[in-house]
Amino acid sequence: MDLSLDRPEGYLFVRRVGAxxxxxxxxxxxxxxxxxxxxxxxxxxxATAAELDAGHIDAILALKPEVVLLGTGERQVFPAQAFMAGLLKKGxxxxxxxxxxxxxxxDLLAGESRRVVAAFILPAERRE
Incomplete structure (x- = not known):
């Protein structure tokens, strides 16, 4: 059986998610x-969803999304209401x-040419 790598062309995509x-x-x-x-x-x-506030919205809006996917780490954690409301007020x-x-x-939405932004939160490195 011949296997080939199907790599999407024309957009940035996520290949792998680890801890x-x-x-x-x-x-x-x-x-x-x-x-x-x-x-x-x-x-x-x-570094955490708890840190998010209205001040973090400008960097996201600069990418001109119609939808934002907030990845909060290994588990789903809802941010402060002010953060969510700030995006919703902008449509x-x-x-x-x-x-x-x-x-x-x-990856699904980007492959459909949607104006999507993923905001990935990764924990700060622990220093011993």
């Missing part, structure tokens, strides 16, 4: 980031889920 990192195309990220089909914003300054839908579910949903 400590997420691989976009062929590069692994271990710090929180924002992802749209055309652009990746590294080092988004968020942007928001869904909160764990990182694996956010990655699957992002």
């Amino acid at each position: 400590r990192g997420i691989t976009v195309v062929d590069r692994e990220f271990t710090r929180s980031f924002l992802l749209s089909p055309e652009q990746l914003v590294e080092n988004w300054p968020v 942007v839908g928001v869904e909160v889920m764990d990182n694996a579910a956010a990655a699957r949903t992002y």
